[in-house]
Amino acid sequence: MPPPPPPLTVICSEMELEGIEGSLVLIKQGAEARVFESTFVGRRSVVKERFSKKYRHPLLDSKLTLKRLNAEARCLTKARKLGVSTPALYAVDPVLHALTFEYVEGPAVKDILLDFGLHGIVEERLDDIAAQIGDAIGKLHDGGLIHGDLTTSNMLVRIEDKAVDLYVLERALLSMHSSCGNVLEKVLLDTFGYFIRNMQSDFSSAVKMVFHNGPYPCCIQEILEAVVCNLEQASSSTTKRKKTHNDWMSSSPFSRTR
Amino acid sequence: MKSFEIGIGGISLSLALFVDVTNSKELLELMQAGTLEPEVAFLNASLVPVVFPVLAAAYKTLVAKSRESLTTRTLHSELVYNYSGSKHISESLKRCGISDSTTYILAARFGASSDEMTAIKGHIKGTEIGLDELETRADRAQIHKHYKISVPELGISSVSDAIICRISARDAL
Numbered sequence: 001m002p003p004p005p006p007p008l009t010v011i012c013s014e015m016e017l018e019g020i021e022g023s024l025v026l027i028k029q030g031a032e033a034r035v036f037e038s039t040f041v042g043r044r045s046v047v048k049e050r051f052s053k054k055y056r057h058p059l060l061d062s063k064l065t066l067k068r069l070n071a072e073a074r075c076l077t078k079a080r081k082l083g084v085s086t087p088a089l090y091a092v093d094p095v096l097h098a099l100t101f102e103y104v105e106g107p108a109v110k111d112i113l114l115d116f117g118l119h120g121i122v123e124e125r126l127d128d129i130a131a132q133i134g135d136a137i138g139k140l141h142d143g144g145l146i147h148g149d150l151t152t153s154n155m156l157v158r159i160e161d162k163a164v165d166l167y168v169l170e171r172a173l174l175s176m177h178s179s180c181g182n183v184l185e186k187v188l189l190d191t192f193g194y195f196i197r198n199m200q201s202d203f204s205s206a207v208k209m210v211f212h213n214g215p216y217p218c219c220i221q222e223i224l225e226a227v228v229c230n231l232e233q234a235s236s237s238t239t240k241r242k243k244t245h246n247d248w249m250s251s252s253p254f255s256r257t258r
Numbered sequence: 259m260k261s262f263e264i265g266i267g268g269i270s271l272s273l274a275l276f277v278d279v280t281n282s283k284e285l286l287e288l289m290q291a292g293t294l295e296p297e298v299a300f301l302n303a304s305l306v307p308v309v310f311p312v313l314a315a316a317y318k319t320l321v322a323k324s325r326e327s328l329t330t331r332t333l334h335s336e337l338v339y340n341y342s343g344s345k346h347i348s349e350s351l352k353r354c355g356i357s358d359s360t361t362y363i364l365a366a367r368f369g370a371s372s373d374e375m376t377a378i379k380g381h382i383k384g385t386e387i388g389l390d391e392l393e394t395r396a397d398r399a400q401i402h403k404h405y406k407i408s409v410p411e412l413g414i415s416s417v418s419d420a421i422i423c424r425i426s427a428r429d430a431l
Contacts, residue, residue, distance in 0.1 A: 102419070
């Protein structure tokens with residue numbers, strides 16, 4: 001029996017990358033590109049390097065690869081504008097045909113589903129993931145973008161940093177007038193607890209929208225009003241969508257029985 | 259003042275933040291005449307919510323320099339140009355750099371020694387503050403307008419990430 005192949009790690013030498021520092025550790029190799037883990041100005045990152053196909057004419061190969069590289073960068077920015085969550089693009093290198101992305105921490109949907117297969121389905125989580133997938137694809141298609149390779153191994157579930165949302169509001173709390181006192185703070189913290197447990201993603205979107213509209217609101221009252229207003233808008237639009245979907249399902253002659 | 263390793267050629271970027279600057283006109287004139295020593299980049303700090311996008315622009319600048327493909331005349335003007343989401347050079351330099359009326363400035367220099375940074379601080383008639391104040395003093399409305407950040411995008415991303423995406427993807431668009 002031949003010895004097992006060595007694990008796939010490639011530490012890149014300076015010579016290979018024309019003097020650009022930063023070690024690269026290969027994490028995956030596909031048909032079109034190699035994916036490495038690296039650091040970008042101190043942050044964990046992923047480098048996707050498209051390789052050149054030797055069977056192609058070099059001029060054609062270079063043009064094609066560059067075109068694909070730019071298309072990927074463009075699609076990513078467009079997807080973000082449409083409100084689809086993607087890793088942030090840190091750098092684009094037209095010479096090395098490489099894209100540097102933010103390293104997204106979290107399992108692939110495929111792995112989560114496999115885990116469900118082994119240890120049982122967590123209904124709530126499955127529903128949540130399915131809804132988010134549908135939401136993201138819907139946004140892409142509405143915006144005229146076609147993914148081209150929709151598979152659960154291409155979807156990551158980011159580990160949410162709950163502390164971030166609290167931080168945003170904490171800064172607002174700190175900047176408000178001291179006359180409001182501790183009572184409001186306690187009430188707000190209890191509200192946070194409720195929101196975090198039940199409506200985390202809605203709450204964080206509502207919070208972000210509040211701070212999008214110009215400078216920080218100057219008092220807690222304004223913040224709460226704005227957040228509640230945004231949440232109401234968000235929930236009324238989702239209930240509307242759910243209703244119409246159910247109506248369609250029951251009226252269609254092809255409705256499936258679950 | 260703080261220095262950051264960019265990761266190319268071991269070159270670092272030093273940043274210093276100033277408020278209540280009164281001599282922007284003078285700084286601008288010196289810079290355009292090419293007589294400001296040592297060479298430094300002045301960024302409109304209202305457009306900087308956090309340091310990271312500036313570092314990404316610095317990375318892009320050093321890569322271009324290493325390939326002898328700078329678009330602007332100097333390394334530091336290139337940094338200002340690269341901080342913009344627009345390919346239009348003069349417009350970018352005007353928006354991301356300083357104007358006669360700018361009072362809130364982020365000064366940046368590549369590979370600066372502490373003497374050089376002291377000299378730069380000497381040129382600027384303003385008060386130096388910590389980089390952690392960038393977040394509260396950033397002009398979000400101006401950022402959203404300059405980088406054309408949509409509301410849906412803010413729902414899935416931080417302002418910093420939105421800016422970086424534009425910085426990195428600019429030349430691919």
